[in-house]
Amino acid sequence: MAFFRPDHTFRAYFDLSPAFLKERGIEVLLLDIDNTLAPYEQPLPDDRLRAWLAALADAGVAVAFLSNNHADRVNLFNESLGLPCRYDAHKPLTSNAKRLLRSLGGTKETTAFMGDQIFTDICCAHFCGARGFLVPPIRDKRDAGTRFKRFLEKGILRRYYKKHPGMPDVRLGSTISGETV
Numbered sequence: 001m002a003f004f005r006p007d008h009t010f011r012a013y014f015d016l017s018p019a020f021l022k023e024r025g026i027e028v029l030l031l032d033i034d035n036t037l038a039p040y041e042q043p044l045p046d047d048r049l050r051a052w053l054a055a056l057a058d059a060g061v062a063v064a065f066l067s068n069n070h071a072d073r074v075n076l077f078n079e080s081l082g083l084p085c086r087y088d089a090h091k092p093l094t095s096n097a098k099r100l101l102r103s104l105g106g107t108k109e110t111t112a113f114m115g116d117q118i119f120t121d122i123c124c125a126h127f128c129g130a131r132g133f134l135v136p137p138i139r140d141k142r143d144a145g146t147r148f149k150r151f152l153e154k155g156i157l158r159r160y161y162k163k164h165p166g167m168p169d170v171r172l173g174s175t176i177s178g179e180t181v
């Protein structure tokens with residue numbers, strides 16, 4: 001079950017600092033977009049995200065987008081940022097993630113993934129041998145499929161927080177939620 005457990009949790013993407021990555025020797029960060037960096041209905045990156053990405057770049061962290069969403073969503077979101085990216089990534093399958101990692105020079109020791117879903121983002125990270133950082137969804141969908149996935153995640157997270165009681169609790173929701181983004 002350790003496979004499904006995140007290596008670290010954050011209440012929002014911006015709680016992950018360049019210093020945190022440096023301390024752990026992480027040089028490459030693969031980011032999910034939807035509900036990790038922005039809600040589905042937000043087509044463009046906001047100023048806070050731009051500032052956070054700039055700070056990572058200044059610290060020498062290579063950042064890329066790895067999204068299961070389609071080309072139009074990902075390309076529009078990335079248009080002004082120009083980061084390396086893969087859309088239709090089919091996480092948790094690893095072929096796209098590994099191709100992206102190779103192009104960035106990331107190894108399993110120097111790479112982390114960040115996302116809002118255990119069964120796609122965290123599992124993909126662990127299939128690649130890399131670390132997986134979990135954030136709560138900014139604004140979750142309410143469809144049956146998503147609710148079922150969240151139900152399955154609950155049990156994993158219950159055991160995770162029993163073992164790591166001091167870790168930021170994603171079950172309390174995103175600190176971005178409710179803000180104007």
Ligand SMILES: [Mg+2]
Nearest residue numbers: 032034035116
């Ligand atoms: Mg997501």
